[in-house]
Amino acid sequence: SVTLEHGSKRLGKRTDPMMGVWRNYGLGQFIHWGLYAIPGGHWDGKYYSGAAEWIRSWNEMPKNAYDELYKVFDPKAYDPKAWAKQAKDMGAKYMIITTKHHDGFCLWPSQYTDYSVAKSPYNKDIIGPMVEAYDAEGIDVYLYFSVMDWNHPGYRSKLETKEDEEAYEGFKEFTRNQLLELLAFYPSTKGLWFDGTWDQAWIQQAAFADELEEEMRSVIPGLIIGSRFRADENGKRHFDTNGDLMGDYEQGWERKMPNRIEDVNGNDWDCVMTVPENQWGYHSDWKGHVKSSVELIEMMVKAASLDGNFVINFGPDGQGNIRPEESLIAKEVGEWMESNAEAVYDCGYLDWEKQDWGYYTRNRKTGNVNLVVFNYPASGKLRVKVPKGIKIQGIDLIGTNGGTIDLEEIHRDEYFLGLPKGTDHTKPVVLVMKIVEGDAEVQGVYEKAK
Numbered sequence: 001s002v003t004l005e006h007g008s009k010r011l012g013k014r015t016d017p018m019m020g021v022w023r024n025y026g027l028g029q030f031i032h033w034g035l036y037a038i039p040g041g042h043w044d045g046k047y048y049s050g051a052a053e054w055i056r057s058w059n060e061m062p063k064n065a066y067d068e069l070y071k072v073f074d075p076k077a078y079d080p081k082a083w084a085k086q087a088k089d090m091g092a093k094y095m096i097i098t099t100k101h102h103d104g105f106c107l108w109p110s111q112y113t114d115y116s117v118a119k120s121p122y123n124k125d126i127i128g129p130m131v132e133a134y135d136a137e138g139i140d141v142y143l144y145f146s147v148m149d150w151n152h153p154g155y156r157s158k159l160e161t162k163e164d165e166e167a168y169e170g171f172k173e174f175t176r177n178q179l180l181e182l183l184a185f186y187p188s189t190k191g192l193w194f195d196g197t198w199d200q201a202w203i204q205q206a207a208f209a210d211e212l213e214e215e216m217r218s219v220i221p222g223l224i225i226g227s228r229f230r231a232d233e234n235g236k237r238h239f240d241t242n243g244d245l246m247g248d249y250e251q252g253w254e255r256k257m258p259n260r261i262e263d264v265n266g267n268d269w270d271c272v273m274t275v276p277e278n279q280w281g282y283h284s285d286w287k288g289h290v291k292s293s294v295e296l297i298e299m300m301v302k303a304a305s306l307d308g309n310f311v312i313n314f315g316p317d318g319q320g321n322i323r324p325e326e327s328l329i330a331k332e333v334g335e336w337m338e339s340n341a342e343a344v345y346d347c348g349y350l351d352w353e354k355q356d357w358g359y360y361t362r363n364r365k366t367g368n369v370n371l372v373v374f375n376y377p378a379s380g381k382l383r384v385k386v387p388k389g390i391k392i393q394g395i396d397l398i399g400t401n402g403g404t405i406d407l408e409e410i411h412r413d414e415y416f417l418g419l420p421k422g423t424d425h426t427k428p429v430v431l432v433m434k435i436v437e438g439d440a441e442v443q444g445v446y447e448k449a450k
């Protein structure tokens with residue numbers, strides 16, 4: 001490996017308590033809210049087929065028309081307490097809120113720009129009450145911040161002239177000022193979720209960004225920052241020139257999932273996911289595939305089974321309403337979490353052979369092995385191979401005990417688990433297995449589960 005001034009600062013996962021909390025979240029909520037929610041994917045009677053939060057980049061929408069929207073931002077229905085309650089009921093352990101998206105509009109009254117809620121008819125801080133409401137529900141708050149800022153005169157995607165470089169120095173100072181301001185205004189935030197960091201101009205700022213990351217970490221010790229914030233001195237992002245992870249967790253899984261444990265390279269990671277195919281901000285007219293709650297539950301369990309967190313995105317409309325489709329998702333995911341959360345919270349990868357019926361997750365606190373069944377076997381029996389040296393002490397439907405599951409040993413270390421007659425398998429079914437690890441030879445023949 002090569003010596004790097006501005007590469008990864010740590011090999012392997014963070015081992016401190018704050019990162020341990022992050023690692024056990026399981027489920028989060030993303031909220032994309034801003035001026036783009038006002039047009040909601042339409043302008044002048046035309047339908048924008050792109051991602052609604054990118055409507056400013058659509059040539060059918062005049063840039064100055066977009067840039068005037070702040071004059072009508074006055075969300076009468078905004079009720080952060082209701083949002084936080086809904087997120088709590090869904091089972092979210094953390095929430096990521098767009099403080100500033102690519103358009104540069106700030107949902108907090110920033111001292112460093114007039115392009116904020118302070119200059120809108122609403123004229124109140126949006127972020128503060130949201131942080132308070134989510135903190136009150138015990139949901140940790142993370143601040144999304146886009147470095148790319150289409151509104152700031154000093155923003156550049158690349159630096160070609162002397163003028164560019166001088167303007168960009170001002171932009172860098174502005175960016176640092178806003179980030180320090182956010183940490184000062186909202187000190188209960190647990191971390192920052194960066195986006196808009198792919199521009200050449202930013203990638204060339206390895207030293208500046210490295211120093212800024214250090215500074216932010218000193219302002220809030222334990223602050224959690226992902227792999228997207230900065231590049232190393234060779235322009236390498238997410239993973240430095242030596243292939244080591246930048247930041248505290250991998251942020252590359254946007255609208256996609258890893259498939260095998262090897263894909264996550266031993267790093268912490270989160271997957272952020274839209275309900276429709278590709279809309280983060282509010283679009284009043286979703287086209288294409290809209291994910292069901294069972295699809296999202298499967299992704300959430302798959303993430304936990306591969307040592308990651310899963311974050312479901314919500315895009316409130318221009319008045320601050322959560323749309324009905326998203327409220328239904330929150331309700332149905334919450335209903336499933338009501339009785340199955342222990343198979344997701346505090347859970348991670350189990351190095352047992354992946355089976356077709358679904359996913360294993362290992363609860364780090366209880367040691368229990370969870371079998372989350374999505375593909376119900378026609379035989380009604382799950383085939384489970386346990387590694388040598390594992391003794392099954394008991395298996396039960398989640399939430400029950402007393403051996404409701406019929407266990408048949410079909411080979412050494414291989415069993416058929418019979419699911420109780422009448423099990424409702426229109427929703428994922430969870431079995432909880434208590435195991436004893438260690439050299440089974442010493443313990444002699446396995447005792448059948450009671």
Ligand SMILES: COc1ccc([C@@H]2N[C@@H](C)[C@@H](O)[C@H]2O)cc1
Pocket residue numbers: 032051053054195196254272280
């Ligand atoms: C293909 O380029 C992009 C650039 C930015 C995004 C942003 N990241 C997501 C988390 C949303 O904020 C989306 O606008 C998505 C795709």
